[in-house]
Amino acid sequence: MATTITKTETLVGKRIRRREDPRLITGTATYVDDIQMPGMHHACIVRSPHGAAKIKSINIKPALELPGVAAVFTGKDTEKVGPVPCGASLPGLRVPHHHILAMDRVYFVGHPVAVVVATDRYIARDAAEAIEVEYQPLPAVTDPEKALASGAPAVHPEWPDNTAFTYHQEGGDVDKAFAGADVVVKQRITSQRLIPTAMETRGVVAEWHTGDRALTLYSSTQIPHLLRTLLAQMLGLEENRLRVVTPEVGGGFGSKLNVYAEEALMGFVAMKIGKPIKWIESRRENFTCTIQGRGHVDYYEVAAKRDGTILGIKLKLIQDLGAYHQLLTPAIPTLSVLMMPGLYNCQNIRADIVGVFTNAVPTDAYRGAGRPEATHGIERMVDILAAELKVDPADIRFKNFVSKDAFPYATATGLTYDSGNYAAPLEKALDIVGYKKLRAEQRQARSEGRFLGIGISTYGEICALGPSPATPAGGWESATVKIEPSGKVTVMTGASPHGQGEETTFAQIAADELGVGIDDVLVVHGDTAVVQYGIGTFGSRATAVGGAAMYYAIQELKEKIKKYGAMLLESDDVSFSNGACVDNKTGKSVPLAQIAAASYRAMKLPPNTEPGLVATYFWEPPNFTFPFGAHIVVTEVDRDTGAITLKRYVAVDDCGKLINPLLVEGQVHGGVVQGLGQALWEQAVYDDTGQLITGELMDYALPKASNIPWIETSHTVTPSPVNPLGVKGVGEAGTIGCSPAVVNSVVDALSPLGVRHIDMPLTPEKIWNLVQAGGGKA
Amino acid sequence: MKISGTYAVPTARERAYQLLQDPDILAKCMPGTDQLHKTGEDEYDMKMKVIIASIGGSFGGKVRLADQHPPESFKLIVEGSGKIGFLKGEGLLNLHSNGDSSTEVKYDGEVQVGGTIASVGQRLLDTTAKLIIKKFFEKFSETAKT
């Protein structure tokens, strides 16, 4: 028996490059559109050009006459499929019946009306154009506040007030807090609709196996298992006869955390025509038919003492829902309410949400999902309060932070913050940016008539979604860890990573735990026929919940490994470390590969032990995790043009323990860039008739690499006690922390003009107008 | 989208007004339009093929004249739809006499655009609308001269 033990290097905490990258950057990954099958047909969807209209007639004949067209289906054919599910439940929620194809009325531009099936994509598209749909346009409404006004066009005629739900939450004694306040600041703050714009648009391939009465559906989704359960219901299929495969997913950002009409529609078509069918969403469709993010109009009031102590927060939140509920649409603003107090020790809060129907594509989860809006709100209000009280925005934050001794900390919104040291990242960020010196530079710049601004945001977020009772579906995650007969390790995670890098980070954790090399571990995900039931990747949960599930599965395996080790070493005192079982008395050892081989060969079994080395663990987290951090942005405004220059960007995040700092930084970078997008450039603009007038990348301004400043990242580490890995999640941190820091910075720059608030995006013309209006003051 | 502007046409106001009511003249001056077919009092069917540089599309629709106050003003309503989108324009035209052989035509209106052209052509709508109107008046001036 081998007695030498090689000390395995610890991988957790190392900057390891992503193992998924070689296939991505060499163009050899398989996305939905790469799937080819014999006899495959192609679908093109006819969509409404109107924001609201009655369908008077549909003439499909001209399409059917084109050579190569196999079928055309309209709402009448698919009436029994569906409806598109809403997974969120709120008291009194009005849920419109969401058919997969429109029946006699369309509710938004892009609403699917018919589907053409043809032998190739070009014919399908030509045929879709040949279909004659006669519409009777109706008045539409796209502004949520206008939709609430009396006399507004009704999105759904049965609910003329356009109100899908109202929701009230209260903690502490708000009225008393406001009555006893020295100062109350109020502000209307909007968070504009954003288009998630994953680089890969959505796509579906569906294949019906007639003989087996089984459907295989490939979809670019974040939630293969939930999709399977819900699609099976929509299609009237037995769940175990539906296999969902998630090939490579080119970005989701929440937009693929959903169940879409097109997914059910392709299943329906495949079952009808008995041939494989493919639908690839165009960029135009992606802009008009995939969910959008944000869409808030918030009215904030904050009460405080003269010394800056925050006493109470009131929020009236108007959520633009769009025309329907997608999977989580109405739940998103409730996340905003949960995070209303931010990092501050304020026990008196009151929130009222109105969810409003509009003639636009539904809103739903987009990177941060409700939390960027909440952070933007509270962080802007704290700056407004600081300006009102003429105190430093850093000082007012230090004054109000939940103290580091107060954890676990129960919030007025019913959460329990797991762990934190909120002052630490702000202190570090101030130090990195050179705050005192910067303020001196700012005074100098102002004396020269230049607008230099320093903006701080200190954010908190709810991650690791989440305990099952607090989430619309289960909030647990699953993992199966298999040690193959050769000793190689296969991890099957129920989370469905799509760019976050868990094929790397999970392998790091598993390799350390099992004492094997990282290349000995393979992480598999995204196929319901291969992987046990799981929930998916969203809400910064994959590592904090799915990683923990894997950790526990490995611990179970270790016990079994030790039993085999004891048997092979003929010892009753063994330990497992560095990839081998060691006899604690003799020092003799047996490596994992040998143990694995013995467990499968099963010539002899330890007492009460099964052959094989496989463990599955479904882990239910006891709480969310609450990462936090501080971002500081330095900007300069060109007074002649209103253009903003980002001079510095400092991000200090605390996401608990870092598995792979390289990937953490990548997540922060990506998040910050999307936050900058909202702060400075992006906006989904609808006109009054429901036309999305930023319908292509020519008018919808995504951030570009050349517009992004150097992002100076750093971390503080406050481990989470919620999971054994001590991790908190970092997928959304950058997005959540970013936008208020940018706006605070620009408002700070323009504060000599008396500017107090600016709504996003901070377009040069908007800024220039403010400079013009306040010209006399500086 | 709001549109407004003025054009001077080289003919007297009464004649300018009269020509602007004539479906054959309108058809001749509207870019890409061959004919207007009368469907009712001051109401016509139209087919229009718009080609501006690379962009091209056919529209079918209606042209309607309303609120006529000869020779001072009238409303021109154009509705059209095609594969690349649809549009609905309503404009008030005011004619001011500038002597015996010149009339200033002032237009003020609103154009609603939908479909692909609304969604992807924002950057170009304003300039394109102006170009089409300009072409109309150029042709009209030429016609009015003869």
Next chain:
Amino acid sequence: MIAQDFEYSAPTNLKDALGLLAREDTKVLAGGMSLIPLMKLRLAAPGQLVDIGRIADLNFIHEEGGTLRIGATTTHYQVESSPLIRSRCPLLAEAASHIGDIQVRNMGTIGGSIAHADPAADYPASLLALEARVSLVSSKGKRDLPIADFFVDTFTTALEPGEIIQAVIVPLEDQSVGTSYQKMLQPASGFAIVGVAARIRKSGGKIAMARVGVTGLTGKPYRATAVEKALEGTAGSPPDIQKAAALVAGGVDANSDLHASADYRKHLARVYTMRALAIAASRTA
């Protein structure tokens, strides 16, 4: 790209290409940075595409009789990086460097860009300031046009059916001339919200010549002759430049869209004219 059906040909010599242009529903493909997106959206549906990208005779940069001739299919990147253009007509290289992104600059061509005549394209401002000429060719023959006559209106040029651009002709500058192209870009498309090209020659401490081209402000690019006249003969001091630049948008019917109102555009035109003139003046020997 799911475009409508079209025929495609890629002739390797000019004669064949001109022959193919006889067909009425033809569009010339010269990089395709504007045409292809339009075809993708089905806003353009030509029956035939004639790709002139493989005609070697159309891709060149050379000196000829005191001018620089740049072939129609010369890419923006070639213009931006050509040592000859950078040293002898730096304004054009600077303008090219502002176009789109690196991918666009590697594909898009000078002939394709000006033939499309996008009212917010970058080249026209510089070409107007340079008083460039355009050399056109058809199966019937050749002709040269001043660039100002080439741009007729929004997306409209003087090109006749069957005619294509062969070359763009710009002056060889000497050290006495200073130039600059300044632009505010639309953050989504990268096109100019306003772009101003300035070209100045100084002599005896005075501005002997000023040329100003403006793009993005109105339906077609134009030369701001009022600015030029106001500046010529002055010392080109900051107040001189400010006074002259104030005239840039006079009488102009400015564009208005989602990204910038007409008033803001006019204001930007004044600011960018000032900046372009100041930089150009600082670059004169």
